[in-house]
Amino acid sequence: MTETNQVESSTDRSDFCYPGIQILDCTIRDGGLMNNHLFDDQTVKGVYTACVESGIDYMEIGYKNSQRIFTPSDYGPWKFCREDDIRRIVGENDTRLKLSAMADAGKSDYRMDILPKEHSVLDMIRVATYIHQIPLALDMIRYAHDKGYETSLNLMAISVVPEQDLNKALELLANSEATALYIVDSFGALQTNQIRYLLKKFLNYAESAGKKVGIHVHNNRQMALAHTLEGIICKASMVDASMAGCGRGAGNCQIELLISFLKNSKYQIKPILKCIQEYIEPLRDKLEWGFNIPYMITGHYNVHPRAAMQFNNSKDKRDIVKFFDLLREEMED
Amino acid sequence: MTETNQVESSTDRSDFCYPGIQILDCTIRDGGLMNNHLFDDQTVKGVYTACVESGIDYMEIGYKNSQRIFTPSDYGPWKFCREDDIRRIVGENDTRLKLSAMADAGKSDYRMDILPKEHSVLDMIRVATYIHQIPLALDMIRYAHDKGYETSLNLMAISVVPEQDLNKALELLANSEATALYIVDSFGALQTNQIRYLLKKFLNYAESAGKKVGIHVHNNRQMALAHTLEGIICKASMVDASMAGCGRGAGNCQIELLISFLKNSKYQIKPILKCIQEYIEPLRDKLEWGFNIPYMITGHYNVHPRAAMQFNNSKDKRDIVKFFDLLREEMED
Numbered sequence: 001m002t003e004t005n006q007v008e009s010s011t012d013r014s015d016f017c018y019p020g021i022q023i024l025d026c027t028i029r030d031g032g033l034m035n036n037h038l039f040d041d042q043t044v045k046g047v048y049t050a051c052v053e054s055g056i057d058y059m060e061i062g063y064k065n066s067q068r069i070f071t072p073s074d075y076g077p078w079k080f081c082r083e084d085d086i087r088r089i090v091g092e093n094d095t096r097l098k099l100s101a102m103a104d105a106g107k108s109d110y111r112m113d114i115l116p117k118e119h120s121v122l123d124m125i126r127v128a129t130y131i132h133q134i135p136l137a138l139d140m141i142r143y144a145h146d147k148g149y150e151t152s153l154n155l156m157a158i159s160v161v162p163e164q165d166l167n168k169a170l171e172l173l174a175n176s177e178a179t180a181l182y183i184v185d186s187f188g189a190l191q192t193n194q195i196r197y198l199l200k201k202f203l204n205y206a207e208s209a210g211k212k213v214g215i216h217v218h219n220n221r222q223m224a225l226a227h228t229l230e231g232i233i234c235k236a237s238m239v240d241a242s243m244a245g246c247g248r249g250a251g252n253c254q255i256e257l258l259i260s261f262l263k264n265s266k267y268q269i270k271p272i273l274k275c276i277q278e279y280i281e282p283l284r285d286k287l288e289w290g291f292n293i294p295y296m297i298t299g300h301y302n303v304h305p306r307a308a309m310q311f312n313n314s315k316d317k318r319d320i321v322k323f324f325d326l327l328r329e330e331m332e333d
Numbered sequence: 334m335t336e337t338n339q340v341e342s343s344t345d346r347s348d349f350c351y352p353g354i355q356i357l358d359c360t361i362r363d364g365g366l367m368n369n370h371l372f373d374d375q376t377v378k379g380v381y382t383a384c385v386e387s388g389i390d391y392m393e394i395g396y397k398n399s400q401r402i403f404t405p406s407d408y409g410p411w412k413f414c415r416e417d418d419i420r421r422i423v424g425e426n427d428t429r430l431k432l433s434a435m436a437d438a439g440k441s442d443y444r445m446d447i448l449p450k451e452h453s454v455l456d457m458i459r460v461a462t463y464i465h466q467i468p469l470a471l472d473m474i475r476y477a478h479d480k481g482y483e484t485s486l487n488l489m490a491i492s493v494v495p496e497q498d499l500n501k502a503l504e505l506l507a508n509s510e511a512t513a514l515y516i517v518d519s520f521g522a523l524q525t526n527q528i529r530y531l532l533k534k535f536l537n538y539a540e541s542a543g544k545k546v547g548i549h550v551h552n553n554r555q556m557a558l559a560h561t562l563e564g565i566i567c568k569a570s571m572v573d574a575s576m577a578g579c580g581r582g583a584g585n586c587q588i589e590l591l592i593s594f595l596k597n598s599k600y601q602i603k604p605i606l607k608c609i610q611e612y613i614e615p616l617r618d619k620l621e622w623g624f625n626i627p628y629m630i631t632g633h634y635n636v637h638p639r640a641a642m643q644f645n646n647s648k649d650k651r652d653i654v655k656f657f658d659l660l661r662e663e664m665e666d
Contacts, residue, residue, distance in 0.1 A: 191349065191594065192559075192562065192563075221558075221590055221593065221594070222558050222587065222590055223558065223559055225554075225555050225556065225559075226555075226558075229525065230525075244626075256626065256629065257555055257629060260554065260629065260632075260633045261524065261554070269657070270657060270658075273626065273653050273654050273657050274654050276626065276653065277651065277652065277654055281651070293577075293609065296589065296590060296593065299593075300593045300602075318610065318614070319610065320609065320610050321603065321606050321607050324602070324603060324606050325603075
């Protein structure tokens with residue numbers, strides 16, 4: 001940006017450089033929740049290439065989930081991330097981009113499916129867990145760590161986690177092998193003061209244990225970008241984002257907007273815009289995502305977007321007043 | 334919201350009540366910039382009714398602009414807000430909702446068209462001005478004030494106003510008759526630290542002069558809501574928003590989201606959702622607004638959305654890479 005003006009230069013711009021920040025692209029992993037991970041190879045390759053060219057730090061290529069629980073013929077390869085499938089896209093991944101896969105607590109045959117690091121091009125295993133699955137998640141983290149991977153624990157639905165349970169979990173997590181602890185606003189329900197509060201709390205446990213804190217936000221209330229930026233200001237060092245916000249329901253923080261705000265020359269916007277144009281926008285024919293009023297309403301009531309997703313697929317989908325009444329009755333009953 | 338959780342209750346929620354806040358709906362006025370204000374009466378009446386029923390404080394029903402400059406046959410009535418037209422919608426407006434109209438500096442025959450308050454159902458005249466038009470805007474403010482109206486001065490394109498010019502303007506404005514001084518992020522280009530900086534600066538001049546500070550933000554970088562909320566936290570006491578964000582280009586702060594975040598029982602969401610469903614969403618056939626990547630790019634480069642609006646109407650509109658290259662060349666030349 002060569003355009004300068006006094007308003008801008010009169011404030012401290014250096015605070016948006018954040019040289020240590022790491023961005024993880026979750027387009028294929030989170031977006032795949034809307035199409036059973038049935039992406040063609042060109043699309044996955046397009047996202048991979050854009051991540052490499054734009055200087056993104058990590059790309060999450062999909063899930064390491066169970067082929068017993070999820071019938072393989074119903075899903076694309078990125079539900080399982082078999083080594084051969086990944087290598088078909090990335091070869092030996094001889095780039096600076098790191099690759100991650102997510103394993104869901106309770107939905108992954110991790111002892112069977114996670115290879116020793118030396119046999120995999122994956123760099124990181126992220127374990128997604130609800131608060132009640134923490135003991136299992138800790139076992140998964142330990143397993144992946146021992147196999148040689150960076151690991152993160154991604155605590156989902158954090159907007160409904162009771163404070164005491166969170167404190168107890170964070171004590172366990174501080175003593176775990178996890179490289180990073182992630183705040184996941186699955187419902188897109190948090191307010192900015194809660195983002196600040198949670199960052200402070202997580203850092204309190206994580207920093208002394210030498211762990212990073214990350215943040216992953218959904219866009220139900222149009223705050224995914226704002227809260228990701230706020231997370232960075234509050235010292236999150238890993239943040240998730242996706243191309244055009246592609247992700248479950250209202251989607252994620254848009255990676256192109258995030259890079260636009262970060263005055264960090266390691267990131268380039270153009271390869272991402274190219275990928276959005278060639279591969280992501282065309283997905284909209286079959287894969288719906290992004291903000292709409294039903295998602296706002298589930299975010300408002302701090303509940304899973306499931307009801308909104310169903311409603312958006314029903315014949316009533318334009319009747320937002322009906323959906324509001326439905327949810328209000330349920331919540332205020 | 335009956336759903337409670339410890340994360341929420343462990344932070345101070347009272348700061349989102351803001352009993353003194355006033356919301357101005359600018360759906361018809363700002364949205365009309367995308368359709369030459371050619372709304373049918375039912376739509377304007379629908380917005381009016383929703384504002385009344387949802388407890389919105391002000392509705393801006395259109396512009397008081399010149400019938401010499403803008404040929405009346407090319408525009409709908411809300412470009413001019415003749416008294417008869419307004420009364421056809423609101424009668425005597427025997428409600429708590431106040432009505433405003435905007436007059437553009439340099440585009441309004443204000444001495445001819447602004448009636449004495451006792452002959453009008455309008456409560457407020459808002460003067461929109463660029464920095465170089467301040468002397469004219471001050472004359473307009475004085476005129477409207479002397480006719481009996483509340484007034485505001487809305488300083489457009491503030492993201493490119495040089496600091497010294499702004500200081501000089503604020504000195505003049507502090508001594509003016511304006512009821513409120515508005516920060517207008519016309520390009521949707523500001524960062525959060527700039528919002529805080531500008532609010533502090535405006536309040537510095539306004540508070541001692543007994544004036545309110547307001548904020549009006551466009552959504553080019555998906556921060557209209559976040560920055561409106563930040564404005565409120567930083568003590569803005571009037572904020573603009575519109576139904577479904579309907580407004581020029583990337584649109585405005587969405588009023589339904591704003592109300593969802595404000596824990597202020599004077600506002601009701603449901604009448605707004607009803608209006609969006611019945612009157613606003615159907616407008617999309619002829620009136621395009623809302624975030625897209627070309628608007629992000631003009632916001633990124635801190636320029637007027639004009640180029641993006643033209644591009645969105647061209648045959649190339651899907652070629653966002655082309656638009657990025659075009660603007661980048663222009664800006665980094």
